[in-house]
Amino acid sequence: MEKRDLIIEASIQVFTEKGIEKTKISDIAKAASIGQGTFYLYFPSKLAVMPAIAEVMVAKIEAGLKTLQLQGSLSQQLTQIIDVFFEITKQNKETFTLIYAGLTQTQHVQEWENMYEPIYSWFHHFLERVIETKTIKIEHLSKMLVGLIESTAEQVYLYDKEERENELERKRSLVLFLEAGITKHS
Amino acid sequence: MEKRDLIIEASIQVFTEKGIEKTKISDIAKAASIGQGTFYLYFPSKLAVMPAIAEVMVAKIEAGLKTLQLQGSLSQQLTQIIDVFFEITKQNKETFTLIYAGLTQTQHVQEWENMYEPIYSWFHHFLERVIETKTIKIEHLSKMLVGLIESTAEQVYLYDKEERENELERKRSLVLFLEAGITKHS
């Protein structure tokens, strides 16, 4: 395994365990089983690892979406899509929290949307197949779908304790809401 | 002006300029024109200022919503609401970025949703007046509305440069989408 990837893996692990502020470079190095100096050959600081971590997560979402074999009614398809986001958010909630904290601290905030480009693009293709007339530009619709799905997933898994119990119901509500937004304008 | 408020103001400014990680207590103290020691009389650490900052922003949104005299069609009312969020996000974009970064770093992530309670509550009342039957629970609908409006405002103002130009159109798309989501189930 490449040293760079070792560092990214180790960073995710240590950051999520101890938090960004309390993580020392030496912790990451130890977790990656490399020398402290070696870390600096690949990243100039611990925060500089954040974009690389973000890329990993975005890649997971993209991969999740691409393995979908969309079938059935619109609401069924939406359910499948939502499941991808919810599942990945659920399994990587610390990492997501991490990315928000980390990206905003570096000067990489702008990169965030660029990274999402593949996701938006996927939704674009999806929507093209699903809707016909466009009262709303497909680009904007894509971004709203992604934004709403993610913010809901975050509300459910990252922030609120109670919500986790309402998981299923919130997913169902989300499907209904999205379906309405999409079909109304199809 | 109260010293505590001076510190909050100064923190926003310095955090925004230098980032949380690189901000020293001494920076905040200098910006607030107080002694380093004085800081500790009001806050135990720099991260402890974050919730206070967040409260200020949530209060702004709440105040903005409460001054609305909702009139006209649903879409006109939604437009007014959206304008509140967009305007405040626009004017305080650095502070919002800050809050995401800061809250996730402290153990205050959970508090975030609690703080939003008044906002959700306001939407709850709003929706009660606007819709009648509920396929979707009003609580969930409230959260989706807030989530979607905010994530869109963030996409427009915080992340993507190009989007700022599409401001008006994205707002219009948002109104349409929300309206569909609401009326479909009313």
Add this chain to the structure above:
Amino acid sequence: MEKRDLIIEASIQVFTEKGIEKTKISDIAKAASIGQGTFYLYFPSKLAVMPAIAEVMVAKIEAGLKTLQLQGSLSQQLTQIIDVFFEITKQNKETFTLIYAGLTQTQHVQEWENMYEPIYSWFHHFLERVIETKTIKIEHLSKMLVGLIESTAEQVYLYDKEERENELERKRSLVLFLEAGITKHS
């Protein structure tokens, strides 16, 4: 005693003991009985102490010259002057070595001659009283006297082991040489 002076004293001591390269900031702090952090309140790096050290030595020379009550023949007066330089060089040879090494490493080489201004000035007054016509500008003569006296003192005390035995004779030679240079043009 002022902290700044404590640091200068301690620096001279530690530098001469261990050499510049091997001296750690912590060594100086310990020798000065202050905290490591305190060092940085007064100097940004160990090399930044060098000009302050140099000033101390120049002040010693100046003080030595100013206590002279020049009397007797020219050669007697020259002997007195030379003794000042030789004595101070002898007693502070490590410090002088230090200064050469230290000043050249910082960007303070230019300051060196500025520091010497009081010495040159003293010689200027001295020569004015001693010579009358000027084939050589008094300014240049001053600098040559200082340069020759110092380079000889350094040859005797800093560099060459054997020379230390010839101390007296080299002083005598120096008096003769200087006298010739001065009187020839008087």
Add this chain to the structure above:
Amino acid sequence: MEKRDLIIEASIQVFTEKGIEKTKISDIAKAASIGQGTFYLYFPSKLAVMPAIAEVMVAKIEAGLKTLQLQGSLSQQLTQIIDVFFEITKQNKETFTLIYAGLTQTQHVQEWENMYEPIYSWFHHFLERVIETKTIKIEHLSKMLVGLIESTAEQVYLYDKEERENELERKRSLVLFLEAGITKHS
């Protein structure tokens, strides 16, 4: 070109640019276009290069003196000699500064005078031809001549900005002064 010489050349360049303290072995290796490890095949440390650098400069002076075909009056001959020192100092001022700093840092201070032996020796022969009776030992006179010429050249080229303009006059003053010192005792 030999690797050893490559290293010496590169060291002069890098030392001059960054200062001895801030120069890393890797900087020298990069400047010499060799591997870091290769450096150690030729020198055990960066300071160990200093004597080699010094030798190069002393060799230049010696070579300069040996090519002189001393003719004409004493003052003409002195002018020629002085020109050699001034010219070499002028062209290699950074290197000279470097050597002072470097030698004093190593344990090679003593070697300095040994290296100068050929120069002193050359002056010895020169003075033997020029003066006859010796109030001052020729050895001492040699050293004073070298010391005065060099310290003047350094004052002119290394330290003081203004002095560079007085170059010619300081040279003339130097000739007069030396001539007086020599002839008075011949």
Add this chain to the structure above:
DNA sequence: GATGAATGAGGTTTCATTCAT
């Protein structure tokens, strides 16, 4: 209550040195 000079623990960062290639 307010201050800021002083502190020193401990994280950051460097870089001489090694050694497998």
Add this chain to the structure above:
DNA sequence: AATGAATGAAACCTCATTCAT
């Protein structure tokens, strides 16, 4: 002989925190 990625000891330097004023 030559290399340069990897190392980690050890220096640097910061900065939260204290406390005498």
